[in-house]
Amino acid sequence: MTSASAGSRAPSRLPFHLPRLGIGTAPLGGLFHEVSEEDAAATLTAAARAGITYFDTAPRYGHGQAEERLGRLLAPAGITAPVISTKAGWLLRPRPDGSPGAVVTDWTERGIRASLESSLTRLGRSYVDILYLHDPDDHPDEVRRTACPAVRRLREEGLVRAIGFAMNHSGPLAAYVAEFEADVVLVAGRFSLLDHEALTTLLPLCARTGTAVVVGGVFNTGLLADPAPGAMFNYQPVPGDTLARARRCRELCAGFGVPLAAAAVQFPFLHPAVASVVVGCRSAAEVTANAAAARFAIPDELWHRLAEEGFVPAELLG
Incomplete structure (x- = not known):
């Protein structure tokens, strides 16, 4: 793969190595469609066979179901030393009968700590590797006043090894990185073959600060996995012009014998700030x-061809 020319990267703030490929577990929590316990177990067994050890989760994924499944199924799958990231900022409120109820924001130190403690119980762990503040777009004052001090203390106590932010929009995420010393951030859907938003401010900033970047949503909710009519794009039905762009991207990749999905998964690594990509999986086949x-194996020539039609920013190519 062509090395990125988007600037050098400061030493990583992460105190551990983050695997290049991870699994996002929202599907195991029932995103879009329910996943059976059998299929969830098969998904994690396939991850073990593929050598995948990084799993990103959150309390909001199935109202705790994704975390519970990781806690139950990782060890039987043969994954005994996983790297796990989870999230805080939202508390689960079960109904009196114990069934899932409301999910409410809580950025207080008490709320952040309660969220993590509940996650650790579901995961069956004494710590997690990464704790992200989850979608704090509209809560900068609370993040500044209580949430960031809280996650720093949790890191000092050894309950988490690294802290950061997980968001869908790169602008607010960059603002948090500029103000706070984040070890790592997760940006979803904003650095893909169809969306380069994160390149404008977030990625250069993270490269300068040594903040590791995890990229999610590389398929833009499935469109770049299978650009068919009826596909989703960023959680909405795909517009016709975007579908046409995705199909053109697939056509260019096919000209080099490369599956579109391969280009989509590997594209983020063209930038030196990107440490890992997480992809949502709901089955062993996925x-x-x-x-x-x-x-x-993707030839450099394909990246340059994709750059000619705007799918790859030219500045990323040496």
């Missing part, structure tokens, strides 16, 4: 396909 996409 894990196997995504692992193969991450390993597929």
Whole structure:
């Protein structure tokens, strides 16, 4: 792969190595469609076979179900030393009968600590590797006043190894990185073959600060996995012009014998700030396909061809 020319990267703030490919567990919490316990177990077994050890989760994924499944199923799958990131800022409120109820924001130190403690119980762990503040777009005052001091204390206590932010929009995320010493951030859907938003401010900033970047949503909610009519794009039905762009991207990749999914998964690594990509998986077949996409050899010529039509920013190519 062509090395990025988007500038050098400061030493990473992460105190551990983050695997290049991870699994996002929102599907295991029932995003879009329910996933059976059997399929969830098979998904994690396939991850073990593929050598995948990084798993991103959150209390909001299935009202705790994704975390509970990781807690139950990772060890039986053969994954005994996983890297796990979870999130805080939202508390689960079960109904009196114990069934899932409301999810409410809580950025207080008490709320952040309660969220993490509940996550650790569901995961069956004494610590997590990364704790992200989850979608704090509209809460800068609370983040500044209580949430950031809270996660720093949790890191000092050894309950988390690294702290950061997880958001869908790169502008507010960059503002938080500029103000706070984040070890790592997760940006979803804003650095893909169809969306370069994160390149304007977030990625250069993270490269300067040594903040590791995890990229999610590289398929833009499935469109770049299979650009078919009826596909979703960023959680909405795909517009016709965007579908046409995705199909053109697939056509260019096919001209070099490269699956579109392989280019989508590997594209973020053209920027030196990107440490890892997480892809949502709901089945063993999806894990196997995504692992193969991450390993597929992509010729430099394809990246340059994609740059000619605007799918890859030219500044990323040496």
